[in-house]
Amino acid sequence: DGGITQSPKYLFRKEGQNVTLSCEQNLNHDAMYWYRQDPGQGLRLIYYSQIVNDFQKGDIAEGYSVSREKKESFPLTVTSAQKNPTAFYLCASTASGRGTDNTQYFGPGTRLTVL
Amino acid sequence: AQSVAQPEDQVNVAEGNPLTVKCTYSVSGNPYLFWYVQYPNRGLQFLLKYITGDNLVKGSYGFEAEFNKSQTSFHLKKPSALVSDSALYFCAVRGDTGRRALTFGSGTRLQVQP
Numbered sequence: 088d089g090g091i092t093q094s095p096k097y098l099f100r101k102e103g104q105n106v107t108l109s110c111e112q113n114l115n116h117d118a119m120y121w122y123r124q125d126p127g128q129g130l131r132l133i134y135y136s137q138i139v140n141d142f143q144k145g146d147i148a149e150g151y152s153v154s155r156e157k158k159e160s161f162p163l164t165v166t167s168a169q170k171n172p173t174a175f176y177l178c179a180s181t182a183s184g185r186g187t188d189n190t191q192y193f194g195p196g197t198r199l200t201v202l
Numbered sequence: 203a204q205s206v207a208q209p210e211d212q213v214n215v216a217e218g219n220p221l222t223v224k225c226t227y228s229v230s231g232n233p234y235l236f237w238y239v240q241y242p243n244r245g246l247q248f249l250l251k252y253i254t255g256d257n258l259v260k261g262s263y264g265f266e267a268e269f270n271k272s273q274t275s276f277h278l279k280k281p282s283a284l285v286s287d288s289a290l291y292f293c294a295v296r297g298d299t300g301r302r303a304l305t306f307g308s309g310t311r312l313q314v315q316p
Contacts, residue, residue: 118302127308129206130292130304130306132304135302137302177245179246189234194245
């Protein structure tokens with residue numbers, strides 16, 4: 088997990104509330120990603136960002152929003168529009184460009200529970 | 203579109219025996235293939251990857267994987283399983299062009315019995 092931090096580790100939300108999950112990396116990676124993990128479904132891509140001030144929707148972006156104002160930070164907001172937000176959320180980053188390590192490294196995750 | 207199939211939800215093996223966790227993939231262009239391991243309530247830890255070169259890739263903790271282009275497979279193997287290898291294993295793929303995000307399989311739970 089080293090180099091990527093996610094906070095909080097556990098988060099509880101009431102229905103109708105927006106919450107923001109933090110992801111910070113000190114690996115000097117250009118690209119960052121958010122995944123959602125549900126039991127038996129593997130990881131699904133929510134949003135990704137290849138460079139500062141730019142991001143793209145992944146496969147399940149509805150009900151989520153992101154920003155990428157700094158290279159080190161890629162916060163994810165789970166909005167009230169997300170119908171089933173209870174899940175384990177994982178942030179990842181990777182270097183990009185020719186000749187770089189292509190490995191995605193993951194943070195420790197945030198478990199979000201809607202009450 | 204790219205996809206990964208891990209056909210076994212769970213693999214059971216006795217400690218000291220060899221283990222195999224299966225993975226097949228579909229992707230446009232040349233594949234970048236990865237194996238990750240996850241322990242309960244933790245993030246994913248990188249085990250090994252295939253980008254190019256030798257089809258047999260060696261990784262962390264004694265694991266290895268064999269890239270087979272004709273069968274579009276990338277099975278994870280270990281000659282002698284340990285109880286501590288018990289965890290959830292994910293195979294992932296992306297192509298060498300376009301979107302760089304990984305597509306993951308649904309995971310295989312490995313249970314090593316003492």
